[in-house]
Amino acid sequence: MTTVSGDVAPSAVPGRRLADLVRARGAGADLAHEVDVVSRVLPFKVSAHALENLIDWDAAPDDPMYRLLFPHRDMLLPADFALVERSLGDPAALRAAVAEVRARLNPHPGDQLSRNVPKEQPGLQHKYAETVLVFPKQGQTCHSYCAYCFRWAQFIGDAELKLAVDGPDAMADYLRAHPEVTDVLITGGDPLIMKTDLLARYVDAALAVDHIRTIRIGTKALSFHPARVAVGPDAADLLRLAERVVAAGRHLAFMLHFSHPREMEPELTRTAIRLLGGTGAQLRSQAPVVRHVNDDPAIWSRMWTDQVNAGIHPYYMFVERDTGAQHYFGLPLERAHEVYRDAVSRVSGLARTARGPVMSAAPGKVVVDGPVKLPHGTAFALRFLQARDPSLVGRPFYAKWDPAAQWWDDLVPLDEHDRSFFEENT
Ligand code: SF4
Missing domain, CATH: 3.20.20.70 (Aldolase class I)
Structure with a gap:
């Protein structure tokens, strides 16, 4: 889904429009094709101000504002990109592929x-x-x-x-x-x-x-x-x-x-x-x-x-x-x-x-205060800045150190005390 918005009222345009726009600014056919595929799944919309004043087109596609606003093939996992790509040209298959990929992207x-x-x-x-x-x-x-x-x-x-x-x-x-x-x-x-x-x-x-x-x-x-x-x-x-x-x-x-x-x-x-x-x-x-x-x-x-x-x-x-x-x-x-x-x-x-x-997670806003070494091992020190239960705010708690963890759901309590804290609040 793609839109380009002007200075007055945003207006919807067909998905291929964003690919044309990238092509018109010097992108090769491969990049334009990737823009077309990814924008079938994720929503994109670019204002005239962003196009003209924020993106450094000489540095695209690596420019940070381009990355913020335009599709990149790696925004879909390789198998999902391939699924959508091979469905282009078959509207029913494309609808099914897009729905399947979106459902995998944890929409809420x-x-x-x-x-x-x-x-x-x-x-x-x-x-x-x-x-x-x-x-x-x-x-x-x-x-x-x-x-x-x-x-x-x-x-x-x-x-x-x-x-x-x-x-x-x-x-x-x-x-x-x-x-x-x-x-x-x-x-x-x-x-x-x-x-x-x-x-x-x-x-x-x-x-x-x-x-x-x-x-x-x-x-x-x-x-x-x-x-x-x-x-x-x-x-x-x-x-x-x-x-x-x-x-x-x-x-x-x-x-x-x-x-x-x-x-x-x-x-x-x-x-x-x-x-x-x-x-x-x-x-x-x-x-x-x-x-x-x-x-x-x-x-x-x-x-x-x-x-x-x-x-x-x-x-x-x-x-x-x-x-x-x-x-x-x-x-x-x-x-x-x-x-x-x-x-x-x-x-x-x-x-x-x-x-x-x-992290603005299900139980509240959790700040990562960083790694700490404790008798039980290295841990993330965590704290609620906001919580459904106000009595939890400001109380430090710990999760096992995991260099790959990216989100609250990836964290594992450090010990029994923290386990009950996680279980009560998630
Ligand atoms: S992050 Fe905020 S400004 Fe950006 S698209 Fe979402 S709601 Fe809009």
């Missing part, structure tokens, strides 16, 4: 549909007592798609895999019934894909609930489509909306997704950051650490330093989830921790607000 990691979604309102996630995630129905797409996206299943048109709340009233009804909730995170997709007047309906509905003190908006628009924030009447309306939330005495935070420091370089992005920060909203940054894009401490230290200079607080370095092309983007936890530790050691104290590497 972390039990998101079964464990966190309130029965009464399926477009919300209430994983931690104080925080509710809101998935507006109209915000379930993005200006471009990150090829590592753990929400890729939402973009392939399978209604069963979508999380979407019906509207602001349904959200507000749930929030009113849950006085323990203080934080609302409006997410997607990307909520800034919505027009400001629609986003404002969700924001105003949250503002009308007294016990909601913090509104967060997760977005990668400043990277993929900075015009959304920097120019035009809808952008100005967004800035006025942010000012209004701040004036109401609520904490407003834009959770900005930057994968690579290059995304912050375009003038329009710098303008967008300055304007958004000027509203009084807090700006925080987060991204996963992934192979081929940002698995280098120098990238993170530069990115965090640039962010502090621009008024953005580094927040999370995530671990790539166990879904989609994890075999392509994922790193061993050992390496993710090395990247974090090396990067954080190079930056000033103000940039050390970044926490990581963090």
Whole structure:
């Protein structure tokens, strides 16, 4: 599935379009063919801004922004690539092959549909007592798609895999019934894909609930489509909306997704950051650490330093989830921790607000504090930053050292004490 989005409204185009686009920029027939095959399985979408300003076409296909946004044959396992490839030209066989391969890619990691979604309102996630995630129905797409996206299943048109709340009233009804909730995170997709007047309906509905003190908006628009924030009447309306939330005495935070420091370089992005920060909203940054894009401490230290200079607080370095092309983007936890530790050691104290590497796993957000030598052997030291059971937060626990482990499910408890801890919480 492939889309190219322009500066105004994203528009769907046939899968072959992305291959044509790569060919037009000098790629050989083999690469264009691989783009065509992989994009049958995983969703791809590229904004005009990303095409023109983020990708170094002279360095493609090894350019990190190309790897972030375009298909690569290794995103499918060799047998799966071959299965899809030989089905091209036979629509029924292709449909079956694509469905089979997608099902193998763990479309909903972390039990998101079964464990966190309130029965009464399926477009919300209430994983931690104080925080509710809101998935507006109209915000379930993005200006471009990150090829590592753990929400890729939402973009392939399978209604069963979508999380979407019906509207602001349904959200507000749930929030009113849950006085323990203080934080609302409006997410997607990307909520800034919505027009400001629609986003404002969700924001105003949250503002009308007294016990909601913090509104967060997760977005990668400043990277993929900075015009959304920097120019035009809808952008100005967004800035006025942010000012209004701040004036109401609520904490407003834009959770900005930057994968690579290059995304912050375009003038329009710098303008967008300055304007958004000027509203009084807090700006925080987060991204996963992934192979081929940002698995280098120098990238993170530069990115965090640039962010502090621009008024953005580094927040999370995530671990790539166990879904989609994890075999392509994922790193061993050992390496993710090395990247974090090396990067954080190079930056000033103000940039050390970044926490990581963090797995947003089924039982909660688990940070890998690194290897430790214990009487029972070498172990990963782990800690919950967030947990369904708040009493677990901050308690160290251990898993056996495994240099190949990439995710929570790969970890084995170190001893009996940790075994019961894992069993109670997974
Ligand atoms: S911006 Fe977020 S939701 Fe959208 S494709 Fe990237 S990771 Fe996925």
